[in-house]
Amino acid sequence: MIVGLLHPGEMGAAVGNALVTAGHDVLWASDGRSDATRARAGAFRDMRSVERVAEEAAAVFSVVPPHAAVDVARALPPFDGIYVDANAIAPATAREVAATVARFVDGGIVGAPPAPRLYLSGEEAAAVAGLFTGSAIETELVESASALKCAYAAWTKGTSALVLAVRDFARAEGVEAALVEEWSRSQPQLAERLAAAERSAAKKGWRWVGEMEEIARAFADAGLPRGFHEAAADIYRRDESV
Numbered sequence: 001m002i003v004g005l006l007h008p009g010e011m012g013a014a015v016g017n018a019l020v021t022a023g024h025d026v027l028w029a030s031d032g033r034s035d036a037t038r039a040r041a042g043a044f045r046d047m048r049s050v051e052r053v054a055e056e057a058a059a060v061f062s063v064v065p066p067h068a069a070v071d072v073a074r075a076l077p078p079f080d081g082i083y084v085d086a087n088a089i090a091p092a093t094a095r096e097v098a099a100t101v102a103r104f105v106d107g108g109i110v111g112a113p114p115a116p117r118l119y120l121s122g123e124e125a126a127a128v129a130g131l132f133t134g135s136a137i138e139t140e141l142v143e144s145a146s147a148l149k150c151a152y153a154a155w156t157k158g159t160s161a162l163v164l165a166v167r168d169f170a171r172a173e174g175v176e177a178a179l180v181e182e183w184s185r186s187q188p189q190l191a192e193r194l195a196a197a198e199r200s201a202a203k204k205g206w207r208w209v210g211e212m213e214e215i216a217r218a219f220a221d222a223g224l225p226r227g228f229h230e231a232a233a234d235i236y237r238r239d240e241s242v
Helices: 010-021 035-040 050-056 066-075 091-098 125-130 145-172 176-186 189-221 227-238
Strands: 002-006 025-028 059-062 082-085 103-110 117-121 138-141
Touching (some): 002 010, 010 025, 059 066, 066 091, 082 125, 091 145, 103 125, 103 145, 125 138, 145 227, 189 227
Parallel strands (some): 002 059, 059 082, 082 103, 117 138
């Protein structure tokens, strides 16, 4: 199949490379993209413009920062193929995207490149899952891929934000060293958890702000407090430069 990719960041490139491995022709558009993006897209066919991608592709994957998901879908030229939104967005945001395209598949990515798992939902989810046969990416069909992604990241990235907030509080009160020492005695796993959270926040905190806001929206829509993940978004804003 001819598949379009909007736009190949680190995770998007992993999805595109898996599709190439599975034997598909992957298209992308280099107009306005950075040199780093161009380097990641070396295995894909450059169509220059999104318009040309939409003309040729039978399916298009969107793997972009959460805050851009709706705008990217709305900016796509008329397209009658399958649109796979594989972004970390709330179910309500996924429905907004679905309203802008003809054929929608909801996707949620869990894990790290080059071999994450891709959860899929929607009437044509099985067809999309079949595109990855023979690749490093595992697929699974679920009731709501966006909801599963929100639930998963609510814990993994939400609790990482919490441990960063605990560090900041201890640092502000002058007891960070004492806290780390106590952790080594009674909570030895937290020292590595903090180090991992610091590394991730420095690299991807800017992206996780939007993801935490999407999770807050999803919680509120389910009648749950949104404050946990609104606070997590604030922590990632503060820690982008850690």
